[in-house]
Amino acid sequence: MKILAIETSCDETAAAVVEDGRRALADVVATQIEIHRRWGGVVPELASRNHVVQVMPVVDEALSRAGVGPDGIDAIAVTSGPGLVGALLVGVQAAKALALAWQKPLVRVNHLEGHLVAAFLSETPPAFPYLGLVVSGGHTSLYAAERFGAYRLLGQTRDDAAGEAFDKGAKLLGLPYPGGIAIDRLAREGDAHAIRFPKAIVKGSELDFSFSGLKTSLLHHVKKHGVPEGRGLADLCASYQEAIVRALVEKAFRAARRLQFDRLVLAGGVAANSRLRAAVSEKAAEYEGMEVFLPAPRLCTDNAAMIAVAGTHAFLRGERAGSDLNADPAWRL
Numbered sequence: 001m002k003i004l005a006i007e008t009s010c011d012e013t014a015a016a017v018v019e020d021g022r023r024a025l026a027d028v029v030a031t032q033i034e035i036h037r038r039w040g041g042v043v044p045e046l047a048s049r050n051h052v053v054q055v056m057p058v059v060d061e062a063l064s065r066a067g068v069g070p071d072g073i074d075a076i077a078v079t080s081g082p083g084l085v086g087a088l089l090v091g092v093q094a095a096k097a098l099a100l101a102w103q104k105p106l107v108r109v110n111h112l113e114g115h116l117v118a119a120f121l122s123e124t125p126p127a128f129p130y131l132g133l134v135v136s137g138g139h140t141s142l143y144a145a146e147r148f149g150a151y152r153l154l155g156q157t158r159d160d161a162a163g164e165a166f167d168k169g170a171k172l173l174g175l176p177y178p179g180g181i182a183i184d185r186l187a188r189e190g191d192a193h194a195i196r197f198p199k200a201i202v203k204g205s206e207l208d209f210s211f212s213g214l215k216t217s218l219l220h221h222v223k224k225h226g227v228p229e230g231r232g233l234a235d236l237c238a239s240y241q242e243a244i245v246r247a248l249v250e251k252a253f254r255a256a257r258r259l260q261f262d263r264l265v266l267a268g269g270v271a272a273n274s275r276l277r278a279a280v281s282e283k284a285a286e287y288e289g290m291e292v293f294l295p296a297p298r299l300c301t302d303n304a305a306m307i308a309v310a311g312t313h314a315f316l317r318g319e320r321a322g323s324d325l326n327a328d329p330a331w332r333l
């Protein structure tokens with residue numbers, strides 16, 4: 001079975017062809033990072049306009065790289081939420097038009113489900129049930145993944161997402177968008193213990209996250225000491241990154257222990273962070289029988305292959321979207 005998927009929820013225009021929900025025959029991502037960089041973050045209107053320009057060339061490229069024509073496709077999957085409404089609409093309209101023109105079934109996919117199942121494209125995919133930590137620019141959520149299509153939200157951020165903490169922190173330090181990549185790189189040369197950032201206390205659910213206090217601490221630090229250069233900047237990046245990573249690792253393993261999960265799957269753009277990947281592996285070594293799944297960075301950041309995986313299983317369950325499918329910018333998984 002071959003599924004063509006389209007993803008346009010934020011600032012990547014992506015299309016992929018995936019076979020049997022496991023093998024990406026083509027995985028094309030046209031990123032708009034350069035377009036948004038000069039504004040220091042994603043400008044929704046610019047994102048939509050560029051998706052309009054890119055979506056069909058990206059779909060054509062995916063089909064051509066996969067070596068299949070419309071006849072070889074069993075269904076079309078599309079991200080219909082959550083995300084930027086104008087950006088989502090471009091993918092949804094393109095997918096609806098193609099489904100109509102080619103007479104193919106259409107399925108809608110939740111972007112977060114895509115992230116949660118991206119690991120199935122790895123050589124060693126996880127087995128259900130597993131604990132999934134989605135850490136991206138818009139989300140920081142812990143899910144119990146029971147089977148395809150069945151996810152239970154265990155905890156989430158009360159304010160900023162982990163990726164936002166990276167991006168806003170980087171902006172304060174004068175680093176380019178997307179901040180996570182810039183901080184990750186600089187932090188490699190720095191001392192993560194140089195500056196102590198306070199640990200966030202989240203009242204209520206023990207599995208919820210909070211990152212806005214950390215961002216404020218960084219702001220105070222910068223107001224007091226200015227933005228350092230060289231080694232000082234590397235130390236500050238490493239310490240700030242460590243505080244984000246510590247919070248993520250602590251909550252994920254607390255949930256794993258409490259709910260007796262022995263598989264942890266990371267997903268979302270922040271899961272590409274080298275320190276987070278190392279810290280999760282280190283921590284797993286302390287937990288006997290704990291397996292961690294860290295999809296390749298390319299599978300962590302936004303792509304359409306992960307949407308095709310989720311779409312394949314939705315299709316197999318018999319889910320279908322009609323020509324009235326609309327973008328659902330706040331769709332909760």
Ligand code: KG4
Binds near residue numbers: 167
């Ligand atoms: O999943 P994603 O590509 O898009 C969303 O759905 O949001 O995640 C983008 C986020 C951005 O906040 C970016 O700064 C962050 O992922 N990111 C990273 C790294 N690479 C991307 N954060 C930390 N370290 C990285 N290496």
Ligand code: ZN
Binds near residue numbers: 136269301
């Ligand atoms: Zn994403």
